[in-house]
Amino acid sequence: MSRASDAVIDVVIVGAGPTGLALGVDLARRGVDALVVEKADGLFPGSRGKGLQPRTLEVLEDLGVLDAIFAAGGRYPVGMIWQDGERVGEHRMFDADEVKEAAGDSAFTEPWMVPQWRTQEILFARLEELGGRVEFGREVVGFDQDEDGVSVRFASGPGLRARYVVAADGGRSAVRRALGIGMTGETVDPKPVLVSDVRITGLDRDNWHVFPPRGDGDGYMAICPLAGTEDFQLVAQFPEGTAVDVSLDGIRKVAAARSHLAPEDVTEVRWASEFRPRAALADRFRSGRVFLAGDAAHVHSPAGGQGLNTSVQDAYNLGWKLGAVLSGGAPAALLDTYEEERRPIASQMLGISTGVHRGEVKRGAATVQLGLGYRESSLTAETRTDAGTIRAGDRAPDTTVGDVRLFDALRGPHWTLVAVGVAPPELPESVHVVSGEAQPTLGTGLFLVRPDGYVGWAGETDGGLLEYVTRLAL
Structure with missing residues (x-):
């Protein structure tokens, strides 16, 4: 176990998702010695958070990855509503004019769709370009902190000593649990949802294909082409209590039962998962020298595309403050403003995500995140x-x-x-x-x-x- 007398890393970031990688990029360009550790053997493979809001695009421009993000993605396709194998109408995910008006002076007037795995690849490449590091297969199992730093323990291999630790290890954050920080929240919808990246024949890639419930107890299904790839994201809702089958056969059965597709039209499942939409906010975003960011601090319904975006902006807020304290001689009290500023924002965005999921809030002005700010902050x-x-x-x-x-x-x-x-x-x-x-x-x-x-x-x-x-x- 490393001790205070050993070499000390400035920041250990736990989790190589969008939050951890964005923070790693921000710290690397500031000359901060930061290490990202990830318990998995590689980057997350799924599309999950695929919508980047205008404010996040501004952040990504500053981090130096905007060109790659634009090359990897595309605009949101128009929704095509199907019934009994026939196209019966169009559905737009958001009001383009309203979003453009809400964007105001921003150069980005609409969300941009990029599958999460590709966003992570781009941030990872930028991190390496800046000399940053990620160690995979490093599962954090505990830590001890004192007034000088944090000693981090892993399931295997030597421990690390850091001046600060940032938990960006997701909604089931092991670091948050070890800190004893609770999460307050609610189940947004008890109905389980399947989300998967699949290869499909028989559907065009110009539309987001929507299959409303048929009235037999099943929920909706939507199949969205993922720009820059050959994949589609298939999302399907099930009645409460259903055991969701995420295998190829299980997904083929769902697709065939809820659309005009034949089972064999689903040719491959590249990634699949099942979840129940919930909203939860950590009671605190900091304990001593350990900070929570991203899903470790707030868990959203995917509706409205707020989770990943709020998470990247957590990293953007915390990164400059850590850099100022570690490299610029700023007072350590500056770090207190991270929770002060970001927790109210996360709470607000959770309300919007839940409202969009329940049909109470429209995608548009409320979801682009350009109007957020810190007028009440002690830094203002x-x-x-x-x-x-x-x-x-x-x-x-x-x-x-x-x-x-x-x-x-x-x-x-x-x-x-x-x-x-x-x-x-x-x-x-x-x-x-x-x-x-x-x-x-x-x-x-x-x-x-x-x-x-x-x-x-x-x-x-x-x-x-x-x-x-x-x-x-x-």
Whole structure:
């Protein structure tokens, strides 16, 4: 077992899903010595979380993987409703005009579909490109923490000593359970659901094929082509108490019973699982030097595509804070703001996911995640008496300042001072500066933008700005 006198890793990230890999990428580009450990022998093989919302696309652009994400995926196909082997109507997953309006200034005006396994491959490749590491076959079975760090134990092989640990090991998180942190939640729907990646003949790849219940007690079935692959994702709901058969024969029987497809039209099952939709929120997101992120902290119904997106944004929030404390000399108290900021967001997104599942909330403005922010955070300082549309705590807009696209200036692991119509003051070299004339979106003033793209401080003049910068050791 490693001791405090041994070499210490800055951060051990438990779980190589989208959350753990995104955090690994963010820490690697900050020069933080982080190691991702994963109990499985490889990356998760299924499509499960396949929808990337506009705000997550902005995050992925900053992390340097947007081109690969776009190359690997595609737009959401139009739903085609079938009945008795006939096409009887179309169904759109969301109102495109409403989503475009909700996207506002964002360059991304609709969700993008990429199977989860492919998103993970892309993040993994980016992590390796940055010099980051993943060790597979490393199952965490316990840990001990003290005021200096965390000693992590594994089912096999030597232990590790880390300054911090992040549990990104899913809804059944072993780390969360070892910490004794409970989850409060509910069963969203007691009916079991089959989700599988299959190869199918006899269906076009231009539509998301929807087969409503036939009235004989069975639930719906939907078969969606997965862009960038030859696969379809087949989802089917069953009556409560059903034992779901995830074998090839079992899935063939479901497909044939609920559609015009013949059993042999399902030629291969590449991955399959069964679940019951639930919503749950961890009672805490931190215990000492151990943090919870992603599904380890909040479990969503897949409806509305909020789970993976909220999880990646957990990583994006925590990454810059860990980097600032470990490499930049920021006070350790900065890490307290992770739970302060992300737990309310996760709670809000859980409500939306559950609402979408139950038909109470529409996909659209509520699900793109661009309006989320941290106005109430202790990190937020709004000093203007007459604040404009963009306030401290809000996501910085994707606008132009001078002749520079603001998001291009924000890209990277740094803070950025945006000065519009006001001369920028002298700040540490670590803070990038963008200046230009007053403009409609931002008006006039100074905006200090955090590394995760949210305005931390805003003012008409620089009064109080240096104090804020000094407090965070920028």
